[in-house]
Amino acid sequence: xxxxxxxxxxxxxxxxxxxxxxxxxxxxxxxxxxxxxxxxxxxxxxxxxxxxxxxxxxxxxxxxxxxxxxxxxxxxxxxxxxxxxxxxxxxxxxxxxxxxxxxxxxxxxxxxxxxxxxxxxxxxxxxxxxxxxxxxxxxxxxxxxxxxxxxxxxxxxxxxxxxxxxxxxxxxxxxxxxxxxxxxxxxxxxxxxxxxxxxxxxxxxxxxxxxxxxxxxxxxxxxxxxxxxxxxxxxxxxxxxxxxxxxxxxxxxxxxxxxxxxxxxxxxxxxxxxxxxxxxxxxxxxxxxxxxxxxxxxxxxxxxxxxxxxxxxxxxxxxxxxxxxxxxxxxxxxxxxxxxxxxxxxxxxxxxxxxxxxxxx
Amino acid sequence: xxxxxxxxxxxxxxxxxxxxxxxxxxxxxxxxxxxxxxxxxxxxxxxxxxxxxxxxxxxxxxxxxxxxxxxxxxxxxxxxxxxxxxxxxxxxxxxxxxxxxxxxxxxxxxxxxxxxxxxxxxxxxxxxxxxxxxxxxxxxxxxxxxxxxxxxxxxxxxxxxxxxxxxxxxxxxxxxxxxxxxxxxxxxxxxxxxxxxxxxxxxxxxxxxxxxxxxxxxxxxxxxxxxxxxxxxxxxxxxxxxxxxxxxxxxxxxxxxxxxxxxxxxxxxxxxxxxxxxxxxxxxxxxxxxxxxxxxxxx
Amino acid sequence: xxxxxxxxxxxxxxxxxxxxxxxxxxxxxxxxxxxxxxxxxxxxxxxxxxxxxxxxxxxxxxxxxxxxxxxxxxxxxxxxxxxxxxxxxxxxxxxxxxxxxxxxxxxxxxxxxxxxxxxxxxxxxxxxxxxxxxxxxxxxxxxxxxxxxxxxxxxxxxxxxxxxxxxxxxxxxxxxxxxxxxxxxxxxxxxxxxxxxxxxxxxxxxxxxxxxxxxxxxxxxxxxxxxxxxxxxxxxxxxxxxxxxxxxxxxxxx
Numbered sequence: 001x002x003x004x005x006x007x008x009x010x011x012x013x014x015x016x017x018x019x020x021x022x023x024x025x026x027x028x029x030x031x032x033x034x035x036x037x038x039x040x041x042x043x044x045x046x047x048x049x050x051x052x053x054x055x056x057x058x059x060x061x062x063x064x065x066x067x068x069x070x071x072x073x074x075x076x077x078x079x080x081x082x083x084x085x086x087x088x089x090x091x092x093x094x095x096x097x098x099x100x101x102x103x104x105x106x107x108x109x110x111x112x113x114x115x116x117x118x119x120x121x122x123x124x125x126x127x128x129x130x131x132x133x134x135x136x137x138x139x140x141x142x143x144x145x146x147x148x149x150x151x152x153x154x155x156x157x158x159x160x161x162x163x164x165x166x167x168x169x170x171x172x173x174x175x176x177x178x179x180x181x182x183x184x185x186x187x188x189x190x191x192x193x194x195x196x197x198x199x200x201x202x203x204x205x206x207x208x209x210x211x212x213x214x215x216x217x218x219x220x221x222x223x224x225x226x227x228x229x230x231x232x233x234x235x236x237x238x239x240x241x242x243x244x245x246x247x248x249x250x251x252x253x254x255x256x257x258x259x260x261x262x263x264x265x266x267x268x269x270x271x272x273x274x275x276x277x278x279x280x281x282x283x284x285x286x287x288x289x290x291x292x293x294x295x296x297x298x299x300x301x302x303x304x305x306x307x308x309x310x311x312x313x314x315x316x317x318x319x320x321x322x323x324x325x326x327x328x329x330x331x332x333x334x335x336x337x338x339x340x341x342x343x344x345x346x347x348x349x350x351x352x353x354x355x356x357x358x359x360x361x
Numbered sequence: 362x363x364x365x366x367x368x369x370x371x372x373x374x375x376x377x378x379x380x381x382x383x384x385x386x387x388x389x390x391x392x393x394x395x396x397x398x399x400x401x402x403x404x405x406x407x408x409x410x411x412x413x414x415x416x417x418x419x420x421x422x423x424x425x426x427x428x429x430x431x432x433x434x435x436x437x438x439x440x441x442x443x444x445x446x447x448x449x450x451x452x453x454x455x456x457x458x459x460x461x462x463x464x465x466x467x468x469x470x471x472x473x474x475x476x477x478x479x480x481x482x483x484x485x486x487x488x489x490x491x492x493x494x495x496x497x498x499x500x501x502x503x504x505x506x507x508x509x510x511x512x513x514x515x516x517x518x519x520x521x522x523x524x525x526x527x528x529x530x531x532x533x534x535x536x537x538x539x540x541x542x543x544x545x546x547x548x549x550x551x552x553x554x555x556x557x558x559x560x561x562x563x564x565x566x567x568x569x570x571x572x573x574x575x576x577x578x579x580x581x582x583x584x585x586x587x588x589x590x591x592x593x594x595x596x597x598x599x600x601x602x603x604x605x606x607x608x609x610x611x612x613x614x615x616x617x618x619x620x621x622x623x624x625x626x627x628x629x630x631x632x633x634x635x636x637x638x639x640x641x642x643x644x645x646x647x648x649x650x651x652x653x654x655x656x657x658x659x660x
Numbered sequence: 661x662x663x664x665x666x667x668x669x670x671x672x673x674x675x676x677x678x679x680x681x682x683x684x685x686x687x688x689x690x691x692x693x694x695x696x697x698x699x700x701x702x703x704x705x706x707x708x709x710x711x712x713x714x715x716x717x718x719x720x721x722x723x724x725x726x727x728x729x730x731x732x733x734x735x736x737x738x739x740x741x742x743x744x745x746x747x748x749x750x751x752x753x754x755x756x757x758x759x760x761x762x763x764x765x766x767x768x769x770x771x772x773x774x775x776x777x778x779x780x781x782x783x784x785x786x787x788x789x790x791x792x793x794x795x796x797x798x799x800x801x802x803x804x805x806x807x808x809x810x811x812x813x814x815x816x817x818x819x820x821x822x823x824x825x826x827x828x829x830x831x832x833x834x835x836x837x838x839x840x841x842x843x844x845x846x847x848x849x850x851x852x853x854x855x856x857x858x859x860x861x862x863x864x865x866x867x868x869x870x871x872x873x874x875x876x877x878x879x880x881x882x883x884x885x886x887x888x889x890x891x892x893x894x895x896x897x898x899x900x901x902x903x904x905x906x907x908x909x910x911x912x913x914x
Contacts, residue, residue: 052706052791053743064695068710068790070743113750115739117786160742164710164788165695459763466760475873585771588868598879601854601870604760605767608864611887615880622876 012243017322021244025230032240038347040236045358047185055186059178066164067174069182075199076156105144109154114161133176136221136252139279146211150196169239172250176223181355183220186211221254221279222351226337233337235347245286247329251341252279253348276342288324365451368582376583380571394575399517399635406522410514414504419514420497421522428491436483437493440468448503467508467602471553471591472515475599482548485534505577508589512555517632519547553591553599554628556621560586562607590621594629683842683892688900690810698811702803705844706793711803713811715783732778734770736762737786744792761797765804768867772859774814794845795823797855802893809901819866820893821857824886826878839885856886863887
């Protein structure tokens, strides 16, 4: 669960909240900025902006929030003991085979740090965001395998994510998309040495290899923010929309290699055979779950259990007054939200294709 | 945290009026230092500098440690400065104020980065053992111009200090106590002192800037710009820090550097005179010359 | 050895092919971020800085904030990105060098901005260093100037900064030593240099920082070259600002 401090409260009056809620709950939803429910805000994206990094990207959203991501790789000695013992135990075929089994990555080879202005490094929000982003990146183990050089060495990839503006809306999608773009642009020098020699690399940057080659289908993950108001599912919510959200999900997806379809992954929602793969889902506490200032105790969700006397009265819907939602989300609704992200021709595909186009330019 | 008391409007106006008539409140000339007094402690490497009402106590200590792995041939030299609440209630322990950080940065740049102390001479066994020299600067009373005073204090203390003599045989180092062998002085390559200028522009007529040396606390609070120049008596500028403040003509600034050079020569003479007096006091019956194993440094 | 003196004396070209009085490529953009009151992106060679300005805004009730009621307080935050250097390094916020740079930039602008027009307020300059290759303080000062102009804070004049060095180190008493303009990272490691910032077109030095040892006679040449470089920087910044002003004017006529 995201820490509640992750979302700032928007100072809107009950009437304003009610107006927002009703317009978002109507079919089709009417969003304050006139977007359709699955439309993203316009954004400016560019990649490869910093020559000093292995890969970098910058995304600027329409509302002025801006993020820069730089990925830097360094050669590091692998810790030998652990790996060696495991392999011996696992049998001989690996040794006589091509050593494919050794190409297993470790999660500690990737280091993600998030910097948000006005927050300390150990504040809950940066810590939570970096955990969420690395979770998606490391989910299937395929990513760390790319960092394997040989039995003795590996790449250590540092991904530094900088939010340059104040976190006006929940910055997760911005940071995730920027990271995605930076990883698409990340290149590592071409390996010249063979097998388990000390690694030697080609000096020519032109000869370097992409971490995610364009020819392969494997792509870095992206995390999208999806919210629901009554039964309406809305993508890329703005700060005001989040204020009346009932459910907010952070859905991490990546395009799966066509060779296998993961069935064992968290099987939430029906997957319609799309080429997208669900990596992680997290619920995010929307600010509507927090108690707004000036809310009487009877309707305070935090004291929900105790203040039962006037429960009926409190729950009674009143025209023009917004009440914060109570209770959890319906499983069906969550399943539907995930399906909308994953379906063929859905939002997920659209976003990934759009970002890839940026990298190609 | 209590806020620093700002000078009152009366004080401000009085100061400005006086400045217009080419007067400083304590009657000094614009380029005159306050009375400088340097005392040495009973222990080696302890100095007590007084510059007017500013008083700074410096203590040098040495211990054997391992050098940094990236610089195996260099000993360590650290300067720590502390402005304790004793100096003024506006300084909080464990929360360095701007004054304190700038003081330690300036000392660091003037003394350490310019290579005043030969750190290579502190090496005992490359990569394994070296001397770590530590200078603790304690500001006992703050009445302006801490940097200049602290710089004098540290340099005098470094010259006064003697580290225990050692001998190295293969991998083992023997450190002799003061009773066994006469301790040896540190190897100092040059003596950079700091001179701080304070600038006042809006107080006087348009386009004119008044420059004061050795400002008191009140003068520091009222100044609109300052520059600290670290320079040794051979005319090598080690450090210049004009950190913002009122703009100053480039040519006038070069003049300041020349003034600084003159002042530093004066300070150097004063410090070496005091050190000589102190050495005479300690050297009872001329034993020192006989006991010393040190060769004269060939420069 | 980044600046091999022997090749330098032959061709009078530096390692990156520049002559002694040449600036690196300086590119600047203004108004890069919509959500900030003022913003800029400035690169001097491979040193790249993004600057955003917030304010003048109400004083945050932070403890220890100087409560000067009669003028605005300029505060500066610098964050160095982990990927900015050659090797990835995370810098703590408590770095004294960074702190010194913050105070330098803050006091420089405190004297140049018309802070008395905004009593009881703060102007926050935040600088993100994306790439690091020498002349860091100078780049930060230039970027701040642009962002403050974008934010519309009245100021006396541009603060423009460059670095200037000298071709021989302090030990050699080389009389023929040439001053150099706008040093890159490897030159800064090897040669004595100073950072100079001027305010306006006359040689009014607002910031002058030198951290290396140099003969006093060498100083004049370095300072002269630096001040001259500041004028070149000023011209470049002026073009950027005027282009931006023109665009705004065109936009308002529609």
